[in-house]
Amino acid sequence: MSAENSIEETGFLRNRIADLVYLIHLLIVLWIAFGWLGPVWALWVMVALYLGIEIHWKIQDSWCILRDLERYLRKHPRPEMLGQQSFITRILVGWFGINFNPAWGPGITKGWGRLAFIISVVRLYMHYF
Structure with missing residues (x-):
């Protein structure tokens, strides 16, 4: 399936929303x-964000809801x-080969x-103590 066929099948707006989800994920x-x-x-944001991600992974059995949403919007199967669904794998292979x-x-x-x-x-501990 070519990129043009993919856009025709899923629709321009749906693909742009999927691109936005991809950007947020990135x-x-x-x-x-x-x-x-x-x-x-930034450290406080990092700590809060990562704790939220760990909780999310625990609830979702390590599946990422953003990746699932992007896949749904593009009509790709899970x-x-x-x-097979790793966002990091997609970035490392796609961007850097x-x-x-x-x-x-x-x-x-996770590591x-x-x-x-x-x-x-x-770093937060060292800053405050």
């Missing part, structure tokens, strides 16, 4: 990836396995997020 991922480098207010086992995507996502969370908490 901004959240970038914040989690690099928010720990920011000032104190993969059978979690490793870094090819790895897609099953590693959720582990990379990096938890490391960034810990660094943020340590």
